[in-house]
Amino acid sequence: MALITVSDALARILEQAQPLGTEDVPLVEAHGRVLARDLSALRTQPPADVSAMDGYAVRAADVGSAPASLALIGEVAAGHPGKEAVRPGEAARIFTGGVVPAGADTIVIQENTERDGDRVVVKAGAPAGKHIRRAGIDFAKGDLLLPRGRRLTGRDVMLAAAGNHALLPVYRQPRVAMFATGDELVMPGREPGPGQIVYSNGYALMALARAEGADVVDLGVVPDRMDETMAALRRAREAGADVLVTTGGASVGEYDLMHRAYTTDGFALSFWKVALRPGRPLMYGQRGSMRALGLPGNPVSAFVCAFLFLVPLIRVLTGRVDFEHPIESLPVGCDMPGNDGRADYMRATIARSPDGREVVTPWPTQDSSVMRALAKADCLLIRPPNSPPAKAGDLCPVLKLSL
Secondary structure (H helix, E strand, O other), rough: OOEEEEHHHHHHHHHOOOOOOEEEEEEHHHHOOEEEOOOOOOOEEOOOOOOOOEEEEOOHHHHOOHHHHHHHHEEEEEEEEOOOOOOEEEEEEEOOOOOOOOOOEEEEHHHEEEOOOOEEEOOOOOOOOOEEEEEEEEEEOEEEOOOOOOEEOOOHHHHHHHOOOOOOEOOOOOOEEEEEOOOOEEEOOOOOOOOOOOOOOHHHHHHHHHOOOOEEEEEEEEEEOOHHHHHHHHHHHHHHEEEEEEEEOOOOOOOHHHHHHHHOOOOOOEEEEEEEEEOOEEEEEEEEEEEEEEEEOOHHHHHHHHHHHHHHHHHHHHOOOOOOOOEEEEOOOOOOOOOOOOEEEEEEEEOOOOOOOOOEEOOOOOOOOOOHHHHHOOEEEEOOOOOOOOOOOOOEEEEOOOO
């Protein structure tokens, strides 16, 4: 298969992707999930005019000239509305959240009053409407609170609860299964033998998928043997994976088995190689309802490819409408050479210039195995294919990293 562009690769991955099924979840489980339909208020908030302060509910006309002595007729607390109306010359003790009694049209804060037995002396008046939260100031019954496709924050869940929703309709979380291939890999905490390295990239990919709302199944590390690789593919299906992510074995060497394993197992591969650096050996295919991304084994390549392709795929499957990474244009902090026919996604950092502008500077080492530069980077500086040389200060496209 010939090299395809990053945009073409993403378009093929998302071409038939749709949100998964829906379910209703309780509020305590809704954070981070994506709404499956518009959510409207089931009640008005607040349902009546209420006091915003502790003080006294009075008629503004009675306190226009201070001091004014008013007769107390009772008190109103939150959840306990008063039964008597406030008439001329009267006041009701009221606390924050209490329903403003009939007849009263303003609240005098308690700091501006003085009790005198069964009367209250108002030392400073308040205009009509002062310190009153009007009914429906937040929302009215039937108002749209949250739109379909929104990933719920804690603030969103609070709003839904205030709208009297105990259950929220959300899209199902996609199940993402992952395994790495390679005889050279040993698990963290073990001493590597000759020619071995410590397995690391899967931990970043699992964190990336979980942060996007996926249910992750870790299938571990698989040796470079065809029977073991085929068995791992079967385990992914048995786990009910919507998406399978593999790392390693995606190139063309004798021990790179993933292309053969995918095709033998019945996956229809859409592409194998992308005009991308880092991450040229990248596969995508589908077998029934299960999608598969075959990522490179180099840690930085695997992460960049997962950020560019896996994250948008998960977002579409979870029902998000904002699935695309936003691209910004920032000035570069150094001269840069021209680019060849592959798109470069360079690990870079953003700093403030003396005039307060954000400036992006790539790390000097861009090798796809250097994880320290990736860990310190806060963005990917994009150099499109065949870009001409850039001077310091020129604008370049940037993808900010969320993790």
